[in-house]
Amino acid sequence: MLGRSILRLRSAIGLVIFSSMISSAVVAQADVIAERKANFKANAAAMKAINAALGGGDFDTVITQATTIADWARVMPDYFPENSDSGDTKARADIWMDFDGFKSRASANEQAALTLISTAKTGDVSATIGALKALGGTCKSCHDNFKD
Ligand code: HEC
Numbered sequence: 001m002l003g004r005s006i007l008r009l010r011s012a013i014g015l016v017i018f019s020s021m022i023s024s025a026v027v028a029q030a031d032v033i034a035e036r037k038a039n040f041k042a043n044a045a046a047m048k049a050i051n052a053a054l055g056g057g058d059f060d061t062v063i064t065q066a067t068t069i070a071d072w073a074r075v076m077p078d079y080f081p082e083n084s085d086s087g088d089t090k091a092r093a094d095i096w097m098d099f100d101g102f103k104s105r106a107s108a109n110e111q112a113a114l115t116l117i118s119t120a121k122t123g124d125v126s127a128t129i130g131a132l133k134a135l136g137g138t139c140k141s142c143h144d145n146f147k148d
Contacts, residue, residue: 029081033089036079039072043139050116050132054125062120062128066113069135073110077103090148105142112138 046065053061080102085093095102112135119131 029084030087032079032081032084033087033091036076037089039076039079043069043072047132047136047139054128054132057125059120059123059128062132063117066116066120066135070110070113070117073106073113076106076109092146092148095146102142102146105138105145109135109138109142 046068049065050062085091116131116135119128
């Protein structure tokens with residue numbers, strides 16, 4: 001009798017652990033989508049701020065904002081775990097069919113942001129505008145391939 005109820009208790013505990021694992025996976029997925037979208041929104045705001053700062057020759061702001069973009073680009077692929085293509089997201093399934101291609105576009109984005117930083121440090125406005133345009137091109141290249 002005792003053996004049986006221990007068995008039952010065990011399987012009940014197993015069930016609780018198992019179902020809490022499922023629900024935390026679902027929550028984690030929703031979180032990761034919300035987090036990456038927030039970071040992309042910050043990217044758009046950073047691009048805007050850089051554009052405005054360049055008009056006033058404010059290279060410090062250019063550098064700070066470009067650093068935010070580079071930092072996000074470096075970790076971006078971690079925010080696209082497998083199966084995070086469903087829910088409130090515009091991420092295309094192509095990301096997981098060609099994850100190397102996706103990662104190389106994130107890396108190109110990071111490199112372009114780092115180039116923008118080094119160019120801004122020279123204080124050359126037109127070269128910095130060129131670097132900003134090149135950075136914008138790396139956003140678009142990924143969106144054209146991997147975002148709805
Ligand atoms: C390597 C790929 C990649 C790069 C590089 C990239 N993005 Fe995105 N971006 C995405 C994907 C994928 C989504 C869709 C995310 C989702 O809906 O889950 C997205 C979404 C967005 C969104 C919409 C966010 C929202 O609230 O739904 C904005 C704005 C954005 N990106 C701006 C940028 C800017 C600006 C850059 C460059 C500085 C950039 N992105 C670089 C892949 C990329």
